[in-house]
Amino acid sequence: MKPKTVAFIPARSGSKRVPNKNVKPLAEHPMLAYTVRAAIDSGVFDSVICATDSELYADVARHYGAEVPFLRSAEISGDKSPDIEWVVWMLNTLKAQGRDYEIFSILRPTSPFRLPETIRRAWNVFTSDPNADSLRAIEKCKQHPGKMWVVRGKRMLPVMPFTNGTTPWHSSQYAALPEIYAQDASLEIAWSRIAREQNTIAGEAIIPFISQGLEGFDINEPEDWLLAEHYLAKGEARLPVVSQTPFQIHD
Secondary structure, eight states: OOOOEEEEEEOOSOOSSSTTGGGSEETTEEHHHHHHHHHHHHOOOSEEEEEOSOHHHHHHHHHTTOBOSSOOOGGGOSTTOOHHHHHHHHHHHHHHTTOOOSEEEEOOTTOTTOOHHHHHHHHHHHHTOTTOSEEEEEEEOSSOGGGOEEEETTEEEESSOOEETTEEGGGSOGGGSOOOEEEEEEEEEEEHHHHHHHSOSSOSSEEEEEOOTTTTOOOOSHHHHHHHHHHHHTTSOOOOOOOSOOOOOOO
8 A cells, every 4th residue: 555645845935046936937837836746747646735934835836736734934944944844843733634644755846847757756766665764866966075175274175085096086087086976955755754753854774866867957046047947948958747827926
């Protein structure tokens, strides 16, 4: 029997780098719409819930088919609020309403090129490993941490003081360095008991899910937005299909 599963789409207001990025129009629709539709159309989840602190964002999410049974409080919606706070709050509040979910997924609206088939692929990988705590999307890092530094006063030290034989990583060719991956924030799946019992959204046994193409592309900076529009204009990326009429946001 399939475990009861919920998708959480975190969409807090108050973004500083790209104001209101979660509901800023990308192509025809607010960016939030594409994650809502990808989650619903994947067929993986029993419920798709937008975790937001904004009535406007809630209206947008509902327009495209997501639930917003309640709003997040300001205390767990700041730009420094850890995910575990609102995830546990959401799970426990839903449980108090008689809606208990064994598995949760976090699908951030800043990854609009994540498709329904991406989610299905991740779900199949996660459910094929009964000993895993969670799954997290990653991609090969573009800037290798072996060539990164921390500054201490008038000196600097390598973040990763390792060597290839006698050659420090920071002086090695990129091709000679071990492959290292960065999380791309597009997709996470985990057992709810891990969040409740261990106070972590990941646990320790984490499955790597390697994003393909632009699935994990993350929009956080103004230049990311320009790149996303460029990829769409050139046909190098595609968005989930949205059949609803565009939600009109009035200034």
